[in-house]
Amino acid sequence: MKIAWYVDDDSDMIQAVSLMMKLLDFEVKPFLSARAAAAELKEFRPHLLILDMNMPEVSGMDLLEFVRRQPELDDLPVLMLTSEDADAKLDQALEKGADGVVLKPVTLEELEAAIKKVMTGKD
Secondary structure (H helix, E strand, C coil), X not given: CEEEEEECCCHHHHHHHXXXXXXXXXXXXXXXXXXHHHHHHCCCCCCEEEEECCCCCCCHHXXXXXXXXCHHHXXXXXXXXXXXXXHHHHHHHHHCCCCEEXXXXXXXXXXXXXXXXXXXXXX
């Protein structure tokens, strides 16, 4: 089973997305902060990283930039999951190295399609 890390400061969203991910044959390790996920990325590497764009202290964008600066994580598929719908912000996430962006609330079908897209060729 593939392992996805989901970083979001909203525990209800973590629960909902985790249930969807389970239906898509992923085991999800949730993180309520980007700092906690970054610390563990030094020792473990998931198959997929899902980040909320806007979080207090360290944002998903900050963690995305950190991941892309690590040579050993450069090819890690990263999907941004956000309620931010400003095109400039979405484009910025892609420019900084996100493999895909999905708007909240997300359906199972949207999540599945986005995951397939970002993981193509990165398994």
